[in-house]
Amino acid sequence: MKQWSRVxxxxxxxxxxxxxxxxxxxxHPFATDRKNWLxxxxxxxxxxSATIYSLIxxxxxxxxxxxEY
Structure with missing residues (x-):
């Protein structure tokens, strides 16, 4: 109710x-990969894996x- 002006x-x-x-x-891709890192x-x-993902x-x-990067 306090957010009505934003609505x-x-x-x-x-x-x-x-x-x-x-x-x-x-x-979303990060959440999927996080499961794979297990x-x-x-x-x-x-x-x-986390470092490579971060670079990408x-x-x-x-x-x-x-x-190319």
Whole structure:
């Protein structure tokens, strides 16, 4: 009830949406990979996987081709 003014703002402005799909879609691959890291075998393997994933996502966030980066 205390957020009603924000709900009204979303209803009045067609560019505002009351969802967080953009954020959820950005973290979905990470959540999937996190489950796969359970089977890395060793902590070093999990750390290596996380490092590689971080580099790939950083490249994507900066508009670079991860394979070329």
């Amino acid at each position: 009204e703002a979303c209803l009045k402005n067609p560019y505002l949406t009351p969802d967080n799909n953009v954020a959820e879609n950005a973290i 089977f890395s075998g060793y902590p070093r393997g999990a750390k290596s 996502e950083t490249a994507k966030a900066n508009g670079l081709n991860p394979y």
